[in-house]
Amino acid sequence: MQAKFKGKLVDVWKISHRPVYETWVKQAFEKSILSWNERNxxxxxxxxxxxxxxxxxxxxxxxxxxxxxxxxxVSQKLDILEFNM
Incomplete structure (x- = not known):
């Protein structure tokens, strides 16, 4: 989804266990920038x-x-422009 954050256009993902469709999130997992905690x-x-x-x-x-x-x-910090879940 897209939002405004600090006055700038940004990409946003609501963290969930649902399948990830956002390419940038998938790439972050593939590059091990993001990972699920093994204990929780x-x-x-x-x-x-x-x-x-x-x-x-x-x-x-x-x-x-x-x-x-x-x-x-989230309602204070982000102005959601496009919400896909």
């Missing part, structure tokens, strides 16, 4: 050591950097 499958690991939870939103900025927006703060 509701936790998404980042190559950098950061974590996110199922239900949070993964934001890919134009620079390629990832940000996580919690489910509780």
């Amino acid at each position: 499958q509701n936790v998404l690991n980042f190559e950098s050591g950061d974590l996110a939870l199922v239900g949070d939103f993964l934001v890919r900025e134009q620079s390629g950097e990832f940000q996580v927006v919690s489910e509780e703060r």
Whole structure:
């Protein structure tokens, strides 16, 4: 899906166990930038050591950097333009 984050157009994925259709998310898993936690499958690991939870939103900025927006703060931080789930 697409959204505005900090005034810029970004790609967004609502973290879930549903099949992933977004190419950029698939590529991040294939490159081991993202992986599911072995002990808790509701936790998404980042190559950098950061974590996110199922239900949070993964934001890919134009620079390629990832940000996580919690489910509780999504309405404050993201202006969703296109919502595909």
